[in-house]
Amino acid sequence: MRIAMVSVMANPLTEGTGQGAHVQQMAAALCRLGHEVTVYTRRTTPKSHDRVRTDEKFEVVQVPAGPAEPLSGDELVAHLGEFAEFLAEEWRLSSPDVVHSHHWQSGLVALISAHRVQVPVVHSHHGLGVADDEKRADAERLLARMASWTVTTCTQEIAQLMQLGVRRTQASVVPAGVDLDLFKPEGPAAARGSLRRVVTVGRLEPGSGFATVVAALSVVDDVELVIVGDKAQANPVAAQLRKLARTLGSLDRVVFAGVVPQVKMPALLRSADVVVCMPRSEPFGLAALEAMACGVPVIATAVGALTDVITHNVSGLHVPPNDARALARLLRLLLADDTKRQELGVAARDRVAARYSRERLANEAVAVYERVDPVHGNE
Incomplete structure (x- = not known):
């Protein structure tokens, strides 16, 4: 299966915690299962490469949308159209089987771009906005209605999503995963003093x-x-x-x-x-x-x-x-x-x-993708 992940603000190459780390872990695990994964994120430094093939076999495309520097969420909104145009052009030439977007900015550009090539969008909110952030609240309500499926990393978020209009029958919990070969009790410990x-x-x-x-x-x-x-x-x-x-x-x-x-x-x-x-x-x-x-x-x-x-x-x-x-x-x-x-x-x-092994959770993600992709879902 060809899987496109959209993570506009969190770059799996540079962010070692939070969403960036989660996307990196999921992409790596999906590649280990034999799937082809491309992660689309925004370029934030002028010297970064357009495309990077990681050691875990997934590709990261650093999209030129706005200035090549870090931007706040509010500053980024003005450049989401550029990001969506890039994706639409790329997918017009070679479309993925499914798109998985992470966070609300990513969800907006994924919906716009995937609609043009008729590709299903699976969306992960990764936390919902506060009530006084109208742009984000409107986007989250739209994503709740329009995404083919919603994936959350914790059960606590399911109830909040249902209030937005997400149907429980179209939502799944697929938590973050861990590389159990790397993180294990056996092995050296870092040096420390008497404390x-x-x-x-x-x-x-x-x-x-x-x-x-x-x-x-x-x-x-x-x-x-x-x-x-x-x-x-x-x-x-x-x-x-x-x-x-x-x-x-x-x-x-x-x-x-x-x-x-x-x-x-x-x-x-x-x-x-x-x-x-x-x-x-x-x-x-x-x-x-x-x-x-x-x-x-x-x-x-x-x-x-x-x-x-x-x-x-x-x-x-x-x-x-x-x-x-x-x-x-x-x-x-x-x-x-x-x-x-x-x-x-x-x-x-x-x-x-x-x-929480990466392999188990990657299989759970694939099960969601197969539900929304009629071709692979019937194989």
Whole structure:
């Protein structure tokens, strides 16, 4: 099957977390099943190649739509027409069997372009907009009505989508997947000092929950916090976190690791006593899944995909968002109990292996594609 993925804002070549990582994982797994996958994203640097064939065999096309520089979501809207024209021309010459769009901007250009060549569109919202964002709300309602099928990465989003008009019989949950050959308990661990280690992973942006983790760390003794995400230099959120840690007297125990390549993430995760994920919303849960696959216990907020991924007190622990006191209490209990950490780590690995392998989830995605593609669905 020839599959086109549209991910306008999240480039699987450069974004190691969130949507970009999810698209990369799904495209790689689909290629391993023998499918042909092309990912379309927007060019954001002038020196980037037009087309890149990855080691995982999928192709990334970096579409010239607007200036070759990062743009905000509002700035990007003016250039979605250029993106759609590029796709329409490309697909007129050689059309895919199915299009899978990720996030609302991608969904709009996919609907426009795929309609011209009569190709079905599967759409993933990856979180819904706030009520006062009228452009996004209108787009999401349109996508709910017009997409051939809707795929979500967590069950919590299904109820919201039904309120938009998505029929439950035309929606599926296909969560994010993990490369279990790479993320596993066996293998080297990154070097560390005498302090116990807590690791948290995500983008340095409001809503990440990093401030809650820093606040909790300040009242938990003999623990260092390693923050993995974007480059911390000149990042305003990183500056705020440093100021908070300095005020709380824990700056010397906070490490900004920056961007860690995927091949080095397992070793870093294995070096952690606990991994903490404290976002206010989370459609993917990739950071938690990768830590769990490495057999590391996870404390996470009960939001989005994290409610599916973790069964409280079985494969991890849940904590309310923004509650530094509750997080500190759980960290103290867990760091003092080697047996409990081991039990949670083993159960976490079993949970991921049973439900979240890339191959299983790629097969579930293909089952959706075959439903909307009459040719391959009848083979």
